[in-house]
Amino acid sequence: MPRRTLLTGLAVTAVAVAGAGTAVAVGTGGERSAAIAGAVDPSVPKNVILMIGDGMGDSEITAARAYQGLDKPLRMDGLPFRGAMTVHSLGRTGSGTTYDPVPDSASAITAMATGRKTQLNRLSQGPADDPKAVGDNAGYVTAMERAKQLGKRTGNVTTVDFNDATPAGQLAHMSYRECFTPQDAAKDCAKETKKAGGPGSIYEQIIDSKTDLMVGSGRDILNRGTIDLPGTEHDGKSLEQYAKDASGYRYLTTKDQFLGVKSLKDGPVFAQFGLWNTDKSSHPREFQGSPGTKADEGLRDDDTCKVNETYPEQEVPRIDASTEKALQLLSEDNDKGFFLQIEGGAIDDEAHAAHACLQIGETLAFDRAVGKALDYQAKHPDTLVIVTADHGQAGQILSAEAPQMPTPPVAGDPASLSEDDKPAGRTRTLRTKDGSRLRLGYATSNRSATGSKRERHVGVQVPIMAVGPQAANIMGTIDNTDLYPLLTFAKQPSELPDTTKTVTVSGPATTVTTPGPAVTTPGAPVPGPTREVPGAPALQVGVAAPRTIRAADLRAGLPVSIVATRGGRATVQVQQHGRTIASGRTTVGTKGAKAVRVKARLKPAARGTALRVRVTVTAGGQTRTATAAVTARR
Template sequence: MGNKIAAIWLLIGLSACGTTNQQVVANLQSVDNPVLAKNVILMIGDGMGLGQITAGMYANGNHLNLERFPIVGLQKTYSYNNLITDSAASATAIACGVKTYNAAIGVNKDTVPVQSILEEAEIKGLKTGLIATSTIVHATPAAFISHQPMRSMYEFIAQDLLDSGIDLFIGGGYKFFNEQRHDEKSLIPKLERKGFTVSSLTHEELEDVNLANTKKLAYFTSNDSPIPEATGRDYLPKASIIAANFLNSHKKQGFFLMIEGSQIDWGGHANDTKYITSEVIDFDKAIGKMLDFAKKDKETLVIITADHETGGFAINPKSRMDSIQGAFTSSYHTGTMVPVFAYGPGSELFSGIYENTDIYHKMRKALGFDRAPVVSQ
């Protein structure tokens, strides 16, 4: 009741200032009934805690594109069986909305497959895509498209990717798809039969792809894991633009795209400050491109988060902006909350403190997937 009275006074006050009642009502109702997003771009910085973001920002001249986001929240990363999550359990939480055991890919605590938001998007007619700077069968992208009891089952995850309805994927791990597989059976001819244009160039820079006659795109950026940004990898921002434009080419349908900055985590595991900052800055360049796309498009929700923090990374005394003295409490992940940034329709859902599984529910709500279908009389 108190809220209603406050709302009425707000209406009166703002009407007097020239703001329309309709606008105020829309704002007041926005969290319960958000303006729907047509497209969602979810970007996960693996192992990107607040320390990593801060170090990347200072190392980049005290600036990141992340500062352009109006909505900031925090998410709790623990998994079903461990306060310290691994990437598989946290990616499954974000992709499928369930807390599961560490190492699980798209399955619940009882190893039962759970539909991901990407798979639901496919069913609802949206275009879908995955990009990573690890192999494309690594835990984070895998949880959106695969259902396996253990994250290390890379060749099974590759088969799941083949059997899915995904429209685009870009990342490393060609060896899990070609005749280097243990069964020596290449999946590439099958990918091509499904309508994929397959590029297996192992160049670290993404070559231009002629998308005009491309129905689906599979781009392998390396045979195994891609190299770090600091040693020449330079495809993430470009791949993000290619993917957003490609998936948006059927404008009526909308799309769901997940982009992972995979190697921020590897810098944390290596306790290597420069590895962390160079990977954060590279990921942030891709963030800037996607934010520019969303600002122009006006129907795209962009969400940036991490799956967990890695390294217990801190910026120690004697640091300067151009010389971060990083310190670490661990060579593994930690249990600290990680930030969430959001822009676009539905972004207001992402402020506050919540579980990692809530990101799944908030994305569904923003896309209108939680609404019952309208039955015409």
């Protein structure tokens, strides 16, 4: 017999009406609490997209935004959750008692991909007291490896070569990041070659991973290295042939071949474009322009960035096109989900070269890829998107105006500046799209003394942004190792603290029938969008549902009790991972209470599936929303 439960008071939850994909744009002002609260989703995501702008610190983002025009925010500006991420690596001794505040891409991706720190130049491998010694691979399981263990599809998209640290760090474990081919490994990582019983060179490990989708540059390198395994069928074969024979890859080298792929059902895809280390860039750059020069020339404001007009003629897809295609292929007929890493790798390359225009162009291209991921997430709210950087870079935004002095120098005329007032290192002054002046300075290497043209990383925290299930976990200041539970689908949903507030329904007590105990949902009242009627009492809404229900019983209908302070129209939704799996509409009578059943079908996991019941009531020109949590079990 069902219990007769008196529902005279129910909690109103702290959930806003805004959806999980709500954008919180830069500089819009206004009250954002509801939009941010509505974006909170503690459930475990089905898909994870990790987007890394290599060397994309705050300065690089700010420069790209300023160049594009402050009235045109970046797509990444719309992510609702933001934080700061520390990125230090371990010191050279490997003891763990010292650290290096300036990481390289290898140690940085290791921390994100495995949740463990390591030293410079190591890929997903533990430290050693001798930096040249082989560390321990035990415990350094990467997020991409873990996703494959969970039966999810995996993808790795980059604008640089696959053996570059960021894409390689998800798939290879190596003591030195430049042991690319078997021949490189024989020279610098001899104990880790397959011939010596190790996992093999970086490229061999990438091929052996059988990642579902690889998209990047450095095409020629697969013909530069050969397999060194005497007595085996692969000995003497090129890496390209090894990829085809050992892992069944479809090896693609043109844009049309890649964009023409219809499905991953016919085998994994290894799409690699451009030429390695030639005058043809591995991946064409979005912009053209002059690199930074010494102060006298770099202070002049006559430089403008030009779009690379030859890009469409080259057989290389842009990063946003690669991202869109990757999402299509990874999600097609896929019930288990996927893990996808996307890297804007050339941002770092051009910052190293003090090439302001090219750095900005690559950042804007990466932002377009972010836009593709956000468009996908809006349609698939069970997807977590994280956008961040692996480390900071050298470029700084400098004042483009003359220094404030009793007798100010002539603006834009470096000859009128004293030596003390000229910026150090190399500079480049640009005209932005809205006509403003933007000056970038690079001063991390003494070019005049050493002849070096390579700027260096800097020791700063980096920005991190996210949207989707569990995205709120990146807020505040976190370390790059804290990403690992999010990237590996391992973080369990949290519960709101018990701050229950009772809402008493006016009028006579109303009795409704609900199987099981009455459940009140913790939280505090949060108003949804309203059209207030002058003099009308505030609408209050509550919802109750069983704490648990068998999946089989869901087919007969989930019992939901609705209470409201006024009669009106009610929409009831049952959501799983942010996606609505069942819905219905009803009317709450003038007595302000209603019991309904909502039928749903799902296959819960062995330990249960978290559901959220969402009720929206409109009455008297006002709208309020309340939710309740339900666990469906086998």
